[in-house]
Amino acid sequence: MAVEVGSVLEGKVTGITHFGAFVELPDGVTGLVHISEIADTYVRDVRDYLTENQVVKVKVINVSDGRVGLSIRQVYGPPQRSGGRGARGRGSSFEEKLQRFMKESEQRQQDLRRSMDSKRGGRGTRRG
Incomplete structure (x- = not known):
């Protein structure tokens, strides 16, 4: 399975750093979920949201120079608010x-x- 921008894949967290988490995708490709792409809220510590060996769904947001940028928060889209205002x-x-x-x-x-x-x-x- 090719890693293409926009595709949603399942992967396993293989490493956690202060700036994000590394996720192994199918075919052995590893990508990085930057700390800003983990949740829609402020993330102080990645370990509050993820653990090693955890299986997560990620969206491929960029591929350049052999590096794969991933997002967890974009998989689920913006949070839905209840009591919205009309069509907006x-x-x-x-x-x-x-x-x-x-x-x-x-x-x-x-x-x-x-x-x-x-x-x-x-x-x-x-x-x-």
Whole structure:
């Protein structure tokens, strides 16, 4: 079976490093699953997700100079969210997130100003 970009194969984890995991594919070809391609969430330690000799499904994402790049997270696609918004099904848009961030940021700044003013004795008052 030829290793082609886009194909999904099953392989065995043969080694784990701080930057990813080596997976042996059919026909004895070995590829690397980079730490960023293990899960859709932040991966601090590869060993939290994989163990040696574990059988995993991987997607071939690149082949160059005899090196095979693999992905586990791309096999399953992006996580599905429940309660999607209409046909888009993506949750909130960038504009909505930005608007919410700006509102929360302004609220935090107001709270900080009030806190600082109360520590100084309020606006316009002088100690003396």
